[in-house]
Amino acid sequence: MARRLLGADSATVFNVQEPEEEAADQDPGSPHASVGSPLDGQKEYRVSSCEQRLISEIEYRLERSPVEESGEEVPCGDASVESGVAPFFEMKLKHFKIFEGMPVTFTCRVTGNPKPKTYWFKDGKQISPKNDHYSIRSDPDGTCSLHTAASTLDDDGNYTIMASNLQGRVSCTGRLMVQAVNQRGRSPRSPAGQPHGRRSRSRSRDSADEGEPIQERFFRPHFLQAPGDLTVQEGRLCRMDCKVSGLPTPDLSWLLDGKPIRQDSAHKMLVRENGVHSLIIEPVAARDAGVYTCVATNRAGHNSFSLELVVAAKEAHKPPVFLEKLQNTGVADGYPVRLECRVSGVPPPQIFWKKENESLTHSTDRVSLHRDNYGYVCLLIQGATKDDAGWYTVSAKNEAGIVSCTARLDVYTQWQQLPPSTKPKRVRPSASRYAALSDQGLDIRAAFQPEASPSHLMLSPGLVESEDL
DSSP states (O other), X not given: OHHHHHOSTHHHHSOOOOHHHHHHHSOTTSTTTTTTOGGGTOEEXXXXXXXXXXXXXXXXXXXXXXXXXXXXXXXXXXXXXXXXXXXXXXXXXXXEEEETTOOEEEEEEEEEESOOEEEEEETTEEOOTTOTTOEEEEOTTSEEEEEESSOOGGGXXXXXXXXXXXXXXXXXXXXXXXXXXXXXXXXXXXXTTOOGGGOOHHHHHTTSSTTOOOOOOOEEXXXXXXXXXXXXXXXXXXXXXXXXXXXXXXXXXXXXTTEEOXXXXXXXXXXXXXXXXXXXXXXOOGGGOEEEEEEEEETTEEEEEEEEEEEEOOOOOEEEEEEEOOOOEEEETTSOEEEEEEEEEESOOEEEEEETTEEEOSOOSSEEEEEOTTSEEEEEESSOOGGGOEEEEEEEEEXXXXXXXXXXXXXXXXXXXXXXXXXXXXXXXXXXXGGGEETTEEOHHHHHOTTOOGGGGOOOTTOOOOTTO
């Protein structure tokens, strides 16, 4: 009788269970054993991917929105954080297709510690327990149900139950499709020759038979993600991302100061697989500054958001230049040495040091790199050694260019003074002109004066001559 009332096509379009199979799946003693059976007129089916995305968005928003407390919910018991368990659905809501005037019952089972509170929603709006059209029930074993004795076309929609306790929130949704009946009280039959076992679900949902009226649901666009005001430097890339929900899928348009934006080489509008819409501007110019408005429109209505884009003036870049270059330097072994230069550029350049082919990237206990706000850059070596000798190169780089200079560091050994000789000096009498040579040096005038008499060249008593001379 139920199959005859619902129509032969629905037996192949939806996952309908026979009465014997339904009875075998449920506990005969359960008060909800008959819920969802074909005898009640409820027929379970699978929702489309588009409907499933909409259901997921509804659940996402509900789990993060405040709910109205009626004061009749079961109070949460005291439970420590360690022993608490977040709500969990042991049995979720199913999706049903019925005709108007038939009863329908949504049933699920939820557990958690402390015992979760439950709230029912239709198309995202909370259902009050005092609503006479719906009968809401919650059993001690966690079974929850929502029942209506006579469905109307207005009951068509998505029914969500949300369970909440101190550990978190969880929700699940069941889809109810309510179809109008014809004057004879039964649905139209399938055309002859249409095989029952292979009829597509999409064809049934789209009213393959002209005489089967189906109420289509529309949902106004709603922005799930939208950017705020932006400040971007001229010449850089600017990206504005947003995500919108709605049924049917909304169309998006972008406006700048109220004027439509057209796609060109610098302005691109993209849609990614995850549903994120993007407006990309590259490179950003001064004329791109202003108030941007994104408008989402579908058959149910429209929605929009706005933001302001500020374009910062492009900084004038100047390549690095050395005001003072490195100078060749020599230092005695063991002494400190400082290699210094001065460089300018806009923006301030990065500095790189190298010794021969080895990069000096960080300071050590003996070799340190320094830089101040006036452009001075130096490399300081404490206690130079022979290994520190070589060619040093400093490079300055920014977005406008790069410049380098090189200098050599020499490290030499200190001259060590020999201790004075302790050998005795012997006196050698001589009457030669070199007799004037003493340990203080040679008296040239006395030695080579032409008219000098021999008496002048007589050896003084204290005159000595070195052995090495």
